[in-house]
Amino acid sequence: MEQLPSKAQILEWIADHPTQSSKREIAKAFGIKGSALRIELKRLLKDMEGEGTLAKSKRVYRDAAGLPPVSVLKVLAPDAAGDLFAEPLDWDGQGTAPRILMQTRASDALGEGDKILARLEQVEDEDHAYVGRLIRKIGSNPLRILGVFRAASEGGRIVPIDKKQDKEWIVGSQDTDGARDGELVEAEQSGPKRMGLPRARILARLGDPSAPRAISLIAIHQHGIPDHFPDAVVAEADAARPAPMGARTDLRDLPLVTIDPADARDHDDAVFAEAGPGGTHIVWVAIADVAHYVTPGSQLDREARRRGNSTYFPDRVVPMLPDTLSGDLCSLHEGVERPCLAVRMTLDAEGNKIDHRFVRGMMRSIASLTYGEVQAAQDGAPSDRVAPMMERIITPLYDAYAAAKAARERRQPLDLDLPERRIELTEDGKVSSVNFRERLDAHRLIEEFMVLANVAAAEELVRLKQPLLFRVHEEPSPDKLESLREVAQGAGFTLAKGQVLKTAHLNRLLSQAEGTDYDELMNISTLRSMTQAYYYPENFGHFGLALRNYAHFTSPIRRYSDLIVHRALISGHGWGKDGLSAFDTENLGETAKQISDTERRSMTAERDTNDRYLAAWLSERIGAEFAGRISGVQRFGLFIKLDETGADGLIPVRSLGHEFFHFDADAQSLVGSDSGLTLAIGQRVRVRLTEATPVTGGLLLELLDVEGDPLPRRSQRKGRFAPRKPAKLERKRRVIRKRS
Known part of the structure; x- marks a missing residue:
């Protein structure tokens, strides 16, 4: 295009691309080149500003009659029906400011006069022009403290439970929230130091430090797990905008679905399968493109590397990324366009992966399904919403899984049977029940497809000669293997000696014990004989999975290792400038050690927390x-x-x-x-x-x-x-x- 666009065309472009509306991006969109045309475009945009049809904020143009998709708002008083509305803090448009209906969650705790950052969606309604969802309160990212409250004549002090903190915090009489002496409290910094000590405001009284509600918080502080995002990190996350289509492969018509636990807050993987020629199966695995938002050297990147991974407790999650990303922009929500890295894999009739191809794409999940409803559908009892998906979605997934399962059985990865505990809590944080998680074929289906995608990623990066972090699992040491052999002999079983150990040998031992009184014992003993998996720049294989090449690719929202693998794929395929940086490559060994350590820290904290919850529950028995x-x-x-x-x-x-x-x-x-x-x-x-x-x-x-x-x-x-x-x-x- 060698002429200027019309004013109507510019307004239409900005409406369709609210996050790509700087002068430079408008020029690129309409093919405007050369200094003369750029000057004319600048003059046209100035004219539109003068007419009031365009508004400019931080070098980005927007329709003056509308609000940007992320805006700063002021919360108004609830109306007669109890609905909460807001209005833009700064309104330069014509007429009265548009009303925004806030879609709140119980945890939002919004009140009249609050200044907030919110994500807006335009609607056609006589009463309001937008619907808003809270991102965060402005100025609501102060330092958090967990400690024991010690009452004084006026107010009191907080003694942190973190051994690394040697300073106490002063609490004014108006900021105690009624806390009693000896209670565990959560507080936030409320002011500068006075008389040598900082001041704090109590936010929540957690009661007895040994009570269930306090248990995960104690573990977080005891193990030094960062649970507070610095302001600069939150600011970067809040400034993120939906990724543009650009040169991405369009996967929006591919009927990908996510399958997760019923209580999942984020969805980082989606799948689709269909029959291929000659009895083959085509399997797609699409993963959230976190690398687009968390770029090398950014504040988000540094914090994610420091955390290494998300940590999961029965009552909360300490995420690797702020919720703006992990729960929204990076999450593959149903019906929403999301950027992804995807792999198309071909399995032969016997389930062997014979081909794969990676793309950087844009997808739209057609459904967020749960393991339970997918399994129920496969077992003949589909819900009303899953029933229409049976022929196109569910059945092909299970057909591909059946083939992949047969290949897995031939490969003979270590087949441990160790039930996983699930601790259910009441609303006030007490344990209501302790059950063992049900293992469904739906779980195994997703696990198998994720393993295949991880193998494909490792093989692709080896082919491209790109640096990466392998997931390494070495075989048991001779001493541990001998101890396992002695336990097996004591139980009346045999473990062959004098040969190169393979997972098939251990599976043979486990099959001997299956169904006997020693079944659980042999599974536990075999697990204890294993070395711990870790990340490393060199490839030593994965013994437990019986795989030569393996890397984590499928969970970049909650694991930094996967983000590194994504960047390596981006660099290897030339998909953008957000691939591996020089720092990433030069410090790969240090990063591997860092995130291996944080993974162990999280595992220990999660195990300690479960033990404490169980002890609290059993203390009544x-x-x-x-x-x-x-x-x-x-x-x-x-x-x-x-x-x-x-x-x-x-x-x-x-x-x-x-x-x-x-x-x-x-x-x-x-x-x-x-x-x-x-x-x-x-x-x-x-x-x-x-x-x-x-x-x-x-x-x-x-x-x-x-x-x-x-x-x-x-x-x-x-x-x-x-x-x-x-x-x-x-x-x-x-x-x-x-x-x-």
Whole structure:
């Protein structure tokens, strides 16, 4: 185009592209080149500003009659019906400012006079012109503190529970929120230092520091998990705009769906499958294009790298990215255009991946489905909304999964069967139930397609000779393998010796134990023999999955490793300037160590939190009896895994009776010196709960019977006739023999 667009064309472009409306982008859109035409365009835009048809803010033009998609608003008083409205803080348009109906959530806590940043959607309604959703309150990102409140004559102080913080915070009498001495509180900084100490305002009273509502917060602070985004990070996230189509591959007509837990807040992967020629299957896996929003060297990037990953607790999530991105712009919500990196994979009739192709695209999910409703549909009971998807979506997905599953079984990855606990909480944070998560084929379907996509990403980057972070899982050490072999022999099973270990050998061991009393024991013991997976720039393979090339590609919203892989794909394919930076490449080893460490930190915090929740729940059942199994043996006692909850408790050796128990490290057992009672890993036991400590998550148990047999009667002898340790008894016998 070699002439200026009309004013109507400019207004139409801005309406369709509100995030790409700078003078430079308008010129590019209409093909305006050369200084003369650019000067004319500038003059035209100035004229439109003067006429009042265009408004300019921060170098971006917009229709003066409308509001930008993200605006600063002032909240108005609720109307008679209780609806909350807002108006733009700055209005330069003609007539009265447009009214905005706020779609609020319970957690928004908005009130008259609040200044907020909101995302707007234009609607046709006589009462209001826009619908708004809160992004955040302006100035609502102050430093947060978690600590114990210590009351004083006027107000009080907060003593942080974080050992790294040695300063206390002053709380004015008007800012205590009624907190009592000794309560755990959450507060925010409310003012500058006075008399040497900063001031704080209590936001929430969490009660007893050992109560359930406090448990995850304690873990967050104890393990140093960053749960507060710096202002600069929040500002960058708030400034983000929807990604443009640009040169992306158009996948918007591809009927991709997301399949997640019912309570999922973000959706970072979508799938679609269809039958291919000759019995093949075409599988698409589309992943949120986080790299578009989190660019190298940005504040968002630095914070994401520092966090490494999201951390999940029963009552909250500590995300890697601010909610503006993780819960909105990067999330593949139903019916919304979202940028993605996608891979198209071809599986042969036997389920082997024979081809793959990556694209950087734009997609639109046709449905956000849950595992439960997808499985119900496959089992013959589709809901009204899933029923129309059966032929085009659900059935082809399961057909492709059946082929992929057959290939997986031939490959023989490690097949552990370890039920996962699910802790359900009431609204006030107390444990309502502890169940084991149901494992459906819908879960396995998504897992298998994600594994295939991760393999494809690793293979593609190896082909492109791009730096990347591999997901590495090395085989067990000889010592751990020997310990596993001894446990197996003790249970009556065999693990072959003197050959190169393969996952198939371990699966054979697990199949021997399947259905026996030692089933869970062998799964736990096999898991304990494994090394921990980690990230590394060099490829040492993935032993557990029996794969040569493996990298994490499918969860960039919650894992920094996947973001690095996305950038490597962008660089390798020349898809943009937001690929790997020089810093990314030069510090790949350091990044690998950083995010491997943060992953372990999160796992520890999540495990500690679950233990504390279980201890809090079981603290109301002191004296109750439980069935369980010996899961570990140490010199100081027995570890018991309870059947009902999967909780772990300790039976101290001192509580086993008056006889001495000899610890046999090789056999992993305790043997009574008088009774000969042998207590070993895998035995079924019945125990009584004697103590539960929510603060530590510790459970103490009393042993009642072993394999259905009551314990031998405890000796009550004392003094010189009491049982002695074996070593002392043996020395006594030697003295008697010499004298005789």
